[in-house]
Amino acid sequence: MIDGRKARGEKKRRAIVEAALRVIEREGIAGVTHRSVAREAGVPTTASTYYFATLDDLLIATLLWVAEELCEDMLKIVASGGNPREIARFLARAVNENRARTLAEYELYLLAGRRPELKAAARRWLDLAVEVSRPADPVAFRAFLAAVDGLLIQGLIADVAPNEDELEPIVSFLICGRDDSTPETREQ
Amino acid sequence: MIDGRKARGEKKRRAIVEAALRVIEREGIAGVTHRSVAREAGVPTTASTYYFATLDDLLIATLLWVAEELCEDMLKIVASGGNPREIARFLARAVNENRARTLAEYELYLLAGRRPELKAAARRWLDLAVEVSRPADPVAFRAFLAAVDGLLIQGLIADVAPNEDELEPIVSFLICGRDDSTPETREQ
DNA sequence: CAACTACTTGAACGATTGTTCCACAAGTTT
DNA sequence: AAACTTGTGGAACAATCGTTCAAGTAGTTG
Numbered sequence: 001m002i003d004g005r006k007a008r009g010e011k012k013r014r015a016i017v018e019a020a021l022r023v024i025e026r027e028g029i030a031g032v033t034h035r036s037v038a039r040e041a042g043v044p045t046t047a048s049t050y051y052f053a054t055l056d057d058l059l060i061a062t063l064l065w066v067a068e069e070l071c072e073d074m075l076k077i078v079a080s081g082g083n084p085r086e087i088a089r090f091l092a093r094a095v096n097e098n099r100a101r102t103l104a105e106y107e108l109y110l111l112a113g114r115r116p117e118l119k120a121a122a123r124r125w126l127d128l129a130v131e132v133s134r135p136a137d138p139v140a141f142r143a144f145l146a147a148v149d150g151l152l153i154q155g156l157i158a159d160v161a162p163n164e165d166e167l168e169p170i171v172s173f174l175i176c177g178r179d180d181s182t183p184e185t186r187e188q
Numbered sequence: 189m190i191d192g193r194k195a196r197g198e199k200k201r202r203a204i205v206e207a208a209l210r211v212i213e214r215e216g217i218a219g220v221t222h223r224s225v226a227r228e229a230g231v232p233t234t235a236s237t238y239y240f241a242t243l244d245d246l247l248i249a250t251l252l253w254v255a256e257e258l259c260e261d262m263l264k265i266v267a268s269g270g271n272p273r274e275i276a277r278f279l280a281r282a283v284n285e286n287r288a289r290t291l292a293e294y295e296l297y298l299l300a301g302r303r304p305e306l307k308a309a310a311r312r313w314l315d316l317a318v319e320v321s322r323p324a325d326p327v328a329f330r331a332f333l334a335a336v337d338g339l340l341i342q343g344l345i346a347d348v349a350p351n352e353d354e355l356e357p358i359v360s361f362l363i364c365g366r367d368d369s370t371p372e373t374r375e376q
Numbered sequence: 377c378a379a380c381t382a383c384t385t386g387a388a389c390g391a392t393t394g395t396t397c398c399a400c401a402a403g404t405t406t
Numbered sequence: 407a408a409a410c411t412t413g414t415g416g417a418a419c420a421a422t423c424g425t426t427c428a429a430g431t432a433g434t435t436g
Contacts, residue, residue, distance in 0.1 A: 003381085003382080003433080003434070004433065004434085005381080005382045005383065005432080005433055005434075006382070006383095008382095008383085008433095009382070009383065012383085028302055029218070030217070030218065033422080033423065033424080034423085034424065034425085035422080035423075035424090043384090043385095044384070044385050044386075045385085045386095045424095046384070046385055046386080046425095046426095047383090047384070047385080049424080049425065049426085050383070050384075050385095051383095053425090054424080054425085055423095055424065055425095103298065103301050103302070106298055106301075107298055109341070109345065110291065110294055110295055110298065110341075110344070112345045113291050113294075113344040113345055114216055114291070116347075119345045119346070119347060120347075122345045123342065123345050123346070126342065139357045139358055139361050140361055142358050143331075143335050143358050143361050143362050145338065145342070146334075146335040146336075146337075146338030146339045146342060146358070147331050147334040147335040147338055148334075148338065149334075149337060149338035149341050149342060150333065150334030150335055150336065150337035150338040150341075151334045153297070153298075153337050153338075153341065154311065154314065154333070154334060154337060156298070156301040157297065157300045157301055157307045157310045157311050158307070158311070159304075159307060159308075169327045170327055170330050170331050170334070173327050173328055173331050174331050177365065191403080191404070191411085191412080192402095192403065192404085193402075193403055193404080193411080193412050193413060194412075194413095196413085197412070197413065200413085221392080221393065221394080222393085222394065222395085223392080223393080223394090231414090231415090232414070232415045232416075233394095233415085233416095234395095234396095234414070234415050234416080235413090235414075235415075237394080237395065237396085238413070238414080238415090239413095241395090242394080242395085243393095243394065243395095
């Protein structure tokens with residue numbers, strides 16, 4: 001019934017996409033070639049060209065894959081309460097432990113700026129966030145979402161990336177309004 | 189006294205940098221080669237390699253040049269009052285008329301994420317903004333600056349980029365606090 | 377087992393790349 | 407004018423690139 005060949009094919013295709021993402025994390029989009037990705041995935045070059053007719057197709061598939069994972073992360077945060085500290089922790093991880101990944105995400109993000117057909121995928125996490133949060137104040141929510149992007153991108157070019165404690169007051173301000181940052185965690 | 193050769197050399201060097209920026213606006217960083225930039229500038233390929241020993245040097249020079257102009261723009265806005273409508277107008281222009289330029293700026297921005305020595309230049313407009321604004325509420329100001337980046341980058345991947353009127357309430361919220369958006373411009 | 381489909385892979389093609397080299401022109405200094 | 411510095415630019419190099427091709431393997435279907 002099911003074609004075992006196609007199943008393994010899908011798996012290999014995905015392995016190649018994941019290898020492409022690792023290459024982008026390490027060297028940026030500029031480092032993505034059929035050969036470099038294939039080497040990273042441990043497959044012959046022609047495996048990459050077989051599954052992705054053009055290099056562009058591979059980058060597009062990578063963006064779609066990253067966008068999907070990004071949505072999952074976002075939903076997880078919303079589900080876990082979405083309080084400022086939780087969000088600050090996520091942002092801090094993004095610009096520290098997951099720095100390379102975040103950098104890769106933004107490079108792919110900008111790729112969508114030049115490919116209209118990719119825009120929907122790139123901003124899907126934004127649309128999803130609005131959808132699941134049903135914010136009382138849409139303007140404030142838009143400002144918050146914009147600030148998330150800004151905090152990340154600015155965190156990437158900081159000399160030393162901000163940590164959870166530095167980000168938390170800013171997140172709090174954006175969510176709760178003027179400076180009522182979690183007094184219970186503040187030493188007197 | 190002054191060396192006329194060096195003077196013309198400086199001028200040519202700058203022309204090449206400006207050509208590089210135009211190439212990035214049109215095709216992205218990926219489109220930058222010594223040959224494409226030289227063609228854009230109307231000079232032989234070796235002119236580009238003469239002034240910029242490596243392609244990287246050319247990209248670095250372009251980032252530094254863009255960062256400088258960005259600071260000037262920022263100072264102009266602050267000087268012109270820095271009210272929400274003024275800022276919203278600037279942001280709207282950035283993602284519409286100047287879309288290509290803004291896209292180029294962010295691609296170069298991310299380049300700094302991979303070159304520690306470029307970080308300072310890339311975020312100079314941020315440091316300058318803090319310096320000249322001396323904000324009463326540093327946390328709110330950080331949030332505002334982050335949102336500016338976010339609004340721009342999200343504007344670049346929107347199906348239809350936001351206009352001045354759509355951005356103004358968000359900017360107002362970030363500056364003045366909860367939804368007191370310029371009532372004098374609102375039709376009843 | 378035969379026909380078919382899906383995947384595999386090394387070899388190769390032409391194109392483009394960054395960069396170097398070198399002979400030379402032009403401007404400056406002594 | 408001789409010595410120098412600075413800029414110019416055509417030609418060429420090896421390297422790498424995306425992509426194609428064709429011959430082959432291995433599963434699936436009838």
